[in-house]
Amino acid sequence: MAMNILKKAQRRTATMDISVSIFVVMILAMIILPLPVGILDFMLVLNLALSITILLLTLFTKSVLEFSSFPTVLLITTMFRLGLSVASTRLILTEGNAGQVIDTFANLVAGNNMIVGAVIFLIIFIVQMIVVTSGSSRVSEVSARFTLDAMPGKQMSIDSDLASGLITEEDARKRRSDLERETQFYGAMDGASKFVKGDATASIIITLINLLGGVLIFSLQHGMGIGEALNQFGKLTIGDGLVSQIPALLISIASGILVTRSGTSKSFGSSLVPELFSTTKVMFILCGIMIVFGFTPGFPTFTFLMVGIASGVGGYLLNENEKAQKEKNIQSEQEQLAQKRTERDKNTKEVIVPHQVDAISIEIGYGLIGIADESKDENIMSQVLIIRKQFAQELGLLLGPIRIRDNLQLEMNEYAIKIKGNTQAKGTLYMDKELMLIPDGQEVSFKGIPAKEPAFGLDALWIESSDREMAEISDFTVVDPLTVLVTHLKETIRLNSYSLLGRQEVKQLLEGLKDKYNVVIDELIPDVLRLGEVQKVLQNLLKEQIPITDMVTILETLADYGNTVKDTELLTEYVRQALKYTVVQPYMDETQTLHVVTVHPDTEELLGRNIQKSSAGSIPVLQGDVITRLFDSIKTIHFQLEAQGIPHILLVSPKIRPAMKNLINYNFPELAVLSLNEVPNEIAITAAGMVESIV
Structure with a gap:
């Protein structure tokens, strides 16, 4: 697995190296070989896109070491622009035509007035030479001096931190490497800034050559009038100068923004490609700019859109990769945090025995x-x-x-x-x-x-x-x-x-009432009922979702019947009857009407004759087919009323109510079973259906 990954990385590095090498050779080929007009247009658009990318990348770079290849990029882009200038000059002097991009730039800036275009071109040249290039050169020179002066102190600081144990040997090596790369970058930037100044000087000379050479060649060799030649080649020269100087200006600004460059053991291609196209925001902004240029009248729409769409797709893929990596990092952090918490729980001093489970x-x-x-x-x-x-x-x-x-x-x-x-x-x-x-x-x-x-x-x-x-x-x-x-x-x-209601919880409930209702509690427990019997009654109530908030009524009822009745199931029925208003309240509709499903008298009689007591409570003992018919009848009525949104209960006689609830509890847990004694007389009742006879 590791060998496969290493081989893939080596192949990727080799591909990057070859791609960059081909690009550099292509620059030399542009100087020697003539370019068709269409290819020149594409190259000019590519040059503009590359310059915008570099400028935006320097703006979005958070660390100075993220774009360590910048001085070398500066040289390559300068040579690329000079190669394009030579190629455009060849076309201007041989064919009198330099392509759509140059022509559009000339018309867009100069219009019908060649003097206006010349003035704008000179202004861009002056801004680049005097303001941007001169300033960035000075910044690079001063930064290089300060970095070199501070280098011994920084190395001593690293050694001190290593000796005191604040950093590891690996951290020290990394910091020394970063310091060395930073120093190398400042030195490289000091010299690389001269490329920009030389590029600006060369561009003005090439512009003058285009103008004078074009006028002389086409006026002397092709019989064109001097005025006509001056007008035609003046526009072409201005367009060519603008196409060259605008990317050069962007690169100059980028060189002024980026003030560091760290040395790297990687080749230029290996470090350039991942760094140049590693920011999603840059790719999306570049996509938008290219599309806007593509829809500008006069520009080659297809070329700009092709570059814009390519950058947009690249940005989308980068964004998806960043999201996946971010989610992976979050999951890793959460796993580590969970692991730490688990280890902390294992190492806790609290002794937990098997029966001490959380409620x-x-x-x-x-x-x-x-x-x-x-x-x-x-x-x-x-x-x-x-x-x-x-x-x-x-x-x-x-x-x-x-x-x-x-x-x-x-x-x-x-x-x-x-x-x-x-x-x-x-x-x-x-x-x-x-x-x-x-x-x-x-x-x-x-x-x-x-x-x-x-x-x-x-x-x-x-x-x-x-x-x-x-x-x-x-x-x-x-x-x-x-x-x-x-x-x-x-x-x-x-x-x-x-x-969840154990004896301890019942005792807490009773202690909360004892200050005010101590008489009924003292009478009931332990003389009439034990605490466990009271607990069973309360559990029976909660099992059918009946609140035990009215503890006074519950205790009074148990005290009244507890002397003669010891069956907790029967005691629960007496308590339910005492809490009748609480029992029926959840099942009434907005008109305070109770919709009831009754049971056929023959079925009730059959159930009553076959009730048997068990530790789990009363339950009718019937044949399997009889129970199936009973369940089918209940299911039909119950689901019909539920579909209509009608709240309802199953109303039976007090004798069979506990047994009926125990029988249907598994199949119809949400269906409440009430007895006639649990429905107050003043409550309006509506018959919603009847369970058929199963006899």
Whole structure:
């Protein structure tokens, strides 16, 4: 594997070297061989694009060592411009035509007035020579001197840090190498700035040669009038000068911006290509500029668009690579953080024995560690206290601490909710996305990851955060990952609330009431019922989602019947009847009407005759085919009412209510079973259906 990677890297390096070598040889060929007009246009556009790229790259470079090849690039681009000047001069003097790019530059700048074009050309020349080139040369010279003077002190600082143990030997070698490269760069820049000055001087001389040579050749050899020749070659000369001087000016500005160059052990081609085309922003900006030039009247549209599209595609590919690398780095950091937390938990001094499991815990994959970051305003830790308060108010249940820990055995975006050490629910979150709920049968045009809402099993789609506003405008419900987890946690706790109520929790509830209602507590416990029997009754209530907030009524009822009744199932029925208003309230519609599904009298009688007691409670013992017919009848009515959005309950006689609930609990856990004694007389009742006779 390593050998394959090394071979690929060597082949890539060789390709870069060959490409750059061909480019340099091509420059020499342009000086010797004549170029067709179309190829010259392409080369001029390429020169302009290369100059803009170099300028933008120096603007976006964050470190001076990111563009270490700049002095060499300066020489190559200078030679490239001079080669183009020679090629354009050959065409001007031999054919009187230098291509569309030069002609368009001349007409765009000079128009019908050759003097205006000449003045603009001279202004660009003066700015480059006196302002930019002179200033950058001075900066390079001074920087080289200061760098050389500071070099001994910097080397001593590196040695001191190494001796004191602040840095490793590898760090010291790297810093020495960077210092050496920086010093070499300043020296190279001091000399490279002379290239720019020489290029500016050569360009003005070439311009004058084009003008005088063209007028003399075409007036003496081709019989063209001096005025006509002067007008024609004046425009061509100005266009050629502008095409040459504008890229030269951009390069001069870039040389003034970039003030460092670090020496490198790599070849020029190996260091140039990755550095020159390594910034996504540069490629996208270059793409936009080239496209604008392509649609400018007079310019060769196809050539500019070809270069622009190529740079845009390159920028897109670079951007995708950067995103992939960024995600990879984040995952690596999260894995390291999760590993450290796991090791920290292993090394903790707290002794944990097998029976000391957490009542409620959440385990998260390393990709979800950010959801427990307490430095953020919205995190799962801040929601835990809210959840505990909510259950205390709604169900009367006092929850213990909820522990959040990472688990490397889970998938990156996976979480697990555990009740007393047993996994009760699992789900998947995407921290960079939002969950859009999809109503049944509705089509969506959004792209995303199909999913199920974990708490209620609704169809959903994980969409990009940027699409949230559009989804909400389209009347879809969109929730963030934290809300998804909190909702799933609350629903899991609600379904398992009865198992969280132990004797210790019951004792805490009673102690909270003792100051004000000590009489009923002292009478009930332990003379009438034991604490464990009270716990069983409260668990039976929570199992059917009946709040135990009205503890006084519950305790009063148990005290009234506890002397004669010891069966906790029957005691639960008496308590339910005492809490009748609390029991029916969740199932009434907005008009305070209770929709009930009744059971055929023959079926009720059959169920009542076959009830048997067990440790799990009462349950009817019937033949398999009889139970199947019963379930089919309930299923038909239940699903019809659910499809119509009508809240409903199954209403039966008090005798069979516990047995009926135990029988259908597995197949229809959401269907509430109430007895006639649990419905207050003043509540309006509407018959919504009847379970057929199964006799």
